[in-house]
Amino acid sequence: MHTIASLGPVRVYNREWTYFRLVWRTAVFGSVIQPLMYLMGIGLGIGELVDGGPAGPDALGGVSYFAFYATALIATTPMFVLGQESLWPTMDGFTWSRAHQAMIATPLSSRDVALGKGLYFGLRGLVAGAGVVLVLACFAETRSWGLIAAIPVGVLTGLSYAMAFAAWVATRDTDNSFSALLRIGIIPMFLFGGAFYPVDQLPPVLEAIARVTPIWHGIELCRGLVLGGLDPATGLLHLLVLLAFVTAGSIAASITFDRRLRP
Amino acid sequence: MLESGYVACRGLCDTPVMDVRPVIMARSLVKRFGDFTAVNGIDVEIVPGEAFGFLGPNGAGKTSTMRMIGCVSPVTDGDLRIFDLDPSTDGREIRGRMGVVPQLDQLDTELTVAENLLIYGRYFDISRRDCRAKADELIEFVQLAEKRDSKVDSLSGGQKRRVSIARSLINDPELLLLDEPTTGLDPQARHVLWDRLYQLKERGATQVITTHFMDEAEQLCDRLVVMDGGEIVAEGSPQGLITEHIRREVLEVRFGYGRNEQQLPALDGVGSRIEVLPDRLLIYDDDGDAALSELHRREIVPESALVRRSSLEDVFLKLTGRTLIE
Numbered sequence: 001m002h003t004i005a006s007l008g009p010v011r012v013y014n015r016e017w018t019y020f021r022l023v024w025r026t027a028v029f030g031s032v033i034q035p036l037m038y039l040m041g042i043g044l045g046i047g048e049l050v051d052g053g054p055a056g057p058d059a060l061g062g063v064s065y066f067a068f069y070a071t072a073l074i075a076t077t078p079m080f081v082l083g084q085e086s087l088w089p090t091m092d093g094f095t096w097s098r099a100h101q102a103m104i105a106t107p108l109s110s111r112d113v114a115l116g117k118g119l120y121f122g123l124r125g126l127v128a129g130a131g132v133v134l135v136l137a138c139f140a141e142t143r144s145w146g147l148i149a150a151i152p153v154g155v156l157t158g159l160s161y162a163m164a165f166a167a168w169v170a171t172r173d174t175d176n177s178f179s180a181l182l183r184i185g186i187i188p189m190f191l192f193g194g195a196f197y198p199v200d201q202l203p204p205v206l207e208a209i210a211r212v213t214p215i216w217h218g219i220e221l222c223r224g225l226v227l228g229g230l231d232p233a234t235g236l237l238h239l240l241v242l243l244a245f246v247t248a249g250s251i252a253a254s255i256t257f258d259r260r261l262r263p
Numbered sequence: 264m265l266e267s268g269y270v271a272c273r274g275l276c277d278t279p280v281m282d283v284r285p286v287i288m289a290r291s292l293v294k295r296f297g298d299f300t301a302v303n304g305i306d307v308e309i310v311p312g313e314a315f316g317f318l319g320p321n322g323a324g325k326t327s328t329m330r331m332i333g334c335v336s337p338v339t340d341g342d343l344r345i346f347d348l349d350p351s352t353d354g355r356e357i358r359g360r361m362g363v364v365p366q367l368d369q370l371d372t373e374l375t376v377a378e379n380l381l382i383y384g385r386y387f388d389i390s391r392r393d394c395r396a397k398a399d400e401l402i403e404f405v406q407l408a409e410k411r412d413s414k415v416d417s418l419s420g421g422q423k424r425r426v427s428i429a430r431s432l433i434n435d436p437e438l439l440l441l442d443e444p445t446t447g448l449d450p451q452a453r454h455v456l457w458d459r460l461y462q463l464k465e466r467g468a469t470q471v472i473t474t475h476f477m478d479e480a481e482q483l484c485d486r487l488v489v490m491d492g493g494e495i496v497a498e499g500s501p502q503g504l505i506t507e508h509i510r511r512e513v514l515e516v517r518f519g520y521g522r523n524e525q526q527l528p529a530l531d532g533v534g535s536r537i538e539v540l541p542d543r544l545l546i547y548d549d550d551g552d553a554a555l556s557e558l559h560r561r562e563i564v565p566e567s568a569l570v571r572r573s574s575l576e577d578v579f580l581k582l583t584g585r586t587l588i589e
Contacts, residue, residue, distance in 0.1 A: 011386050014382065015382045018378060019373065022373065097372060098367065098369040099369060102365070102370075102383070103386060104335050105363040105365070106359070106383070106386035106387055263336060
C-alpha cells in the first residue's frame with residue numbers, strides 16, 4: 001500500500017497527460033506564438049522609444065528594453081497559461097466530468113488528486129516556459145545558458161498561482177467568478193509585477209505590494225539568470241519565496257479538495 | 264438449514280466450520296451534515312456473496328450510507344467496519360478491494376472506452392500489461408467489444424452505464440457498490456444490466472445496491488432494508504417483506520378521482536387491509552380474485568379493477584404511508 005501512497009499523484013497526472021495528448025499541438029503552438037506576438041508588439045515597438053530616449057540604454061541598467069521585457073515573459077507566460085488551466089479544468093473534475101470523485105473511490109486520496117493536478121500544471125508550465133525560451137534563443141540579446149535555468153523558475157511562478165487558484169476552485173459551486181479572478185488576479189500582476197518597467201517606478205505603496213507577489217520574484221529571477229547582474233543571495237531568496245508560495249498553495253489545495261470530495 | 268448445521272457442529276468441533284465474517288458491519292451508524300441528520304443510527308450486516316439492497320425514496324439516506332461504506336465520507340457517529348477494517352484509518356486499502364458504480368457516471372467522456380479502463384486500472388496500481396488484458400476481458404463482458412475504441416461521448420446512456428460497471432470491476436473487487444445503477448435507463452438497457460449483475464453475483468462478488476425501484480430490488484437483492492428519513496423501517500428478503508407486511512395479492516379498484524374514499528364503508532370486510540390513494544383503492548388479500556368476486560356479490564361496480572401480485576412498492580406504502588416515487 002505504500003507504493004500506491006507515494007505514486008498516487010503520478011496516477012492522477014497520468015490521466016491528465018492522456019487528455020493533454022489530445023490538445024498538445026494547440027498548447028505548444030500557443031506557447032511559441034503568444035510570446036512571439038508580445039515580443040514583436042511591445043518589445044520591439046516600445047523598445048525603440050525607450051532605448052532611443054534621453055537616458056539611452058542606461059535607463060534599465062545597460063540592458064535593452066527588448067531584453068528587459070523578453071526575459072519577463074519566461075515568468076508571465078506560465079502564469080497566464082496556468083491561471084486558466086487551474087480554473088475551468090479543475091472545476092470540470094469536481095462538477096462536470098466528476099473525474100475527481102471517480103479518483104477518490106479508488107485507493108487514491110483527495111491529496112493525491114490535488115498534488116497530481118499540481119504535477120500536470122507543472123507540465124503545462126514547462127511547455128509554456130520552454131516555448132518562450134525557444135523564441136528568446138533566436139535573438140542574440142537574450143541568447144544565454146541562463147534561459148535553461150529560467151524555465152523551472154517560470155514553472156514555479158505559474159504554480160504559485162495555479163495551486164492557490166485550484167484550492168479556491170474547490171470551494172466554488174459555479175464558474176461565475178472565474179473570469180473576474182483572471183481580470184483582478186492575473187492581469188494586474190502582468191501590468192504591475194515588473195514585466196514592463198522596474199517596480200521602483202511605481203508609487204511606494206504599489207511597489208511594496210508588487211514586491212510580495214510571486215510574479216515579481218519570478219520575473220526578477222528569470223531576468224537575473226538570463227541577463228546577469230543578480231547576486232546569488234537575492235537569487236536564492238527569490239527562489240525560496242516562490243517555493244513557499246507553491247508549498248502553501250499545495251497544502252491549501254489538499255485541504256479544500258478533501259473538504260469538497262469527502263463531505 | 265444452515266443454522267442447524269452450524270449448531271450441530273458446535274458440539275463436535277472447536278471452531279465453527281463456516282466462518283461468515285461480515286463484509287460490512289454497521290452499528291448505530293450516523294451521518295450528519297451540520298444540523299441535518301442524513302443517516303440516523305442504522306445497523307446493517309452484510310455477509311460475503313450476498314446481494315444487499317438499500318431501498319427508499321430520494322433523501323432516505325441511502326446514498327449517504329453508500330458513501331460512508333465507500334470510504335469517501337467520514338462517519339459522524341457509530342461503528343463501521345468493512346472487510347473487518349476501519350474506514351477512517353484503512354480507507355485506501357478498503358477502496359482498493361471494492362468497486363464503485365456511482366449514481367451519475369464519472370467517465371472520461373473524451374477518451375475511448377479502453378482508455379477509460381486503462382487509466383482507472385492505474386489508480387489501483389495495476390500494471391499496464393495486466394490493465395490491458397483485464398480491460399479487454401471486461402469490455403467483452405459488458406458486450407461493448409465493437410465500441411472498444413469509440414469515445415465514451417458517443418455512447419448511449421445504457422452503454423455508458425456498462426462502461427461504468429466494467430471500470431468498477433478492473434480490480435477484481437470483493438465488494439461492489441452500485442448506487443441506483445439503472446436510474447434513467449430504458450427498460451431494455453435495464454435488463455441487460457441486470458443480467459450482467461446477476462452473472463457477477465453468481466461469481467461470488469458481494470453486491471450492495473441502492474435503488475428506488477421495487478422491481479429492481481426484487482430482481483437483484485437477496486436481502487434488503489427499507490430506509491425512510493435516515494432510518495431502517497424494515498428488513499428482510501424481498502418475498503419475506505411482502506409476506507410479513509402485506510398479502511400476496513392486490514386488487515386495485517378505481518371509482519373515479521376523489522370518489523374512492525366514499526366507497527370504504529361498502530367495502531368493509533373485503534380483503535385484509537385497504538389502502539386509499541387519491542386515484543384508486545388497494546385491497547390486499549391472499550386471493551385477489553376472491554376479493555373481486557366479493558365486490559361483485561355486493562354489487563359494487565368500480566370503473567376498473569385489476570388483480571396483481573403485491574410488490575415491494577406496496578410494502579413501502581404500508582410502512583411509510585407514502586408511495587415510493589412522489
